[in-house]
Amino acid sequence: MILKRLVLLIGFIAFFTPCLFAAKEQKPAVKKDQTQEADQQISEFSLTGYGEKGKKNWDLAGKSADIFIDVVKLTDVVGNLYGKEEDIKLTADRGDFSKTDGKVHLEQNVVVTTSSGTKLTTDSLDWDRKNQLVTTDDIVNIKRENMVTVARGAKGEPSLKKVALKKDVQVDINPVDPQKGEAGVAEKIVITCDGPLEIDYEKNIATFNNNVKVLREDSTIYSDKMDIYFLSSGGGVATKEKKESAQTPGFMGSKIDKIVARGNVKVIRGENTSYSQEAIYSAKDKKLILSGRPKLIIYSTEEFGNASLGN
Numbered sequence: 001m002i003l004k005r006l007v008l009l010i011g012f013i014a015f016f017t018p019c020l021f022a023a024k025e026q027k028p029a030v031k032k033d034q035t036q037e038a039d040q041q042i043s044e045f046s047l048t049g050y051g052e053k054g055k056k057n058w059d060l061a062g063k064s065a066d067i068f069i070d071v072v073k074l075t076d077v078v079g080n081l082y083g084k085e086e087d088i089k090l091t092a093d094r095g096d097f098s099k100t101d102g103k104v105h106l107e108q109n110v111v112v113t114t115s116s117g118t119k120l121t122t123d124s125l126d127w128d129r130k131n132q133l134v135t136t137d138d139i140v141n142i143k144r145e146n147m148v149t150v151a152r153g154a155k156g157e158p159s160l161k162k163v164a165l166k167k168d169v170q171v172d173i174n175p176v177d178p179q180k181g182e183a184g185v186a187e188k189i190v191i192t193c194d195g196p197l198e199i200d201y202e203k204n205i206a207t208f209n210n211n212v213k214v215l216r217e218d219s220t221i222y223s224d225k226m227d228i229y230f231l232s233s234g235g236g237v238a239t240k241e242k243k244e245s246a247q248t249p250g251f252m253g254s255k256i257d258k259i260v261a262r263g264n265v266k267v268i269r270g271e272n273t274s275y276s277q278e279a280i281y282s283a284k285d286k287k288l289i290l291s292g293r294p295k296l297i298i299y300s301t302e303e304f305g306n307a308s309l310g311n
Helices: 002-025 240-245
Strands: 040-050 056-067 071-082 087-098 104-114 119-128 133-144 147-156 162-173 189-193 197-200 205-215 220-232 252-269 272-282 287-291 295-297
Touching: 071 104, 087 119, 133 162, 147 197, 189 220, 205 252, 220 272, 252 287
Parallel strands: none
Antiparallel strands: 040 056, 056 071, 071 087, 087 104, 104 119, 119 133, 133 147, 147 162, 162 189, 162 197, 189 205, 197 205, 205 220, 220 252, 252 272, 272 287, 272 295
């Protein structure tokens, strides 16, 4: 009887021992930290997204890729978005592609260029393909024709048709070289504000907020808020007919059409200063209209003793 029990005990242990080892081997793997060695390393990595009727919507490529559980880390990144009106290209030295939500984070020498001629550069950028949004908290530089915009932080469409710049904004509109025969401005204009600045390139309008200052060669304008209307890059105000007929949309150019300043407006021209709640400047007519308790202070250099007085 004792011998029979001993045999049963040995058989019990022999049966369950492989199960215990198997359970130990089947424990879920601990999630790797991205600082650890990649699960897989490959070169010439690429992804492509397609839309309706098999049309390519976007692609993303890298010279090399370290593939982790949740993210793919890329080098020499190149991304493209293919739109109805124009294409957008994004490049960077490094980038992360999230497997979970498809978002892309770009770093080092980030450049966004559009087929209509706008170029954005920054140190880092987040690209949300699903919501068609690019964002950054770093300093951005946006160049289009002879207009350069610098600010800290940006949020907008990848096509850069609509962009909101967060703070510390400066816009430089530089004179065009007359030898090139290009349409533009005849003088340098510098516009600054605390921000935000909202730019709509399709509607040809830029809205500056908080401590706005427009510095020209012969005058300076201050206000709380300012809308600046630009002529389209084609040289005239963009119309619906022009947009539909042109191969390239009539995006905002760098030539100012009209300035509308509101709130604590002060205009300094030479030794004369005017104050009002609103001021509208027409570049075509070169006229300034003040409204809302306007006040004009004129400093005359004439000798009043030589002036004749009427009855």
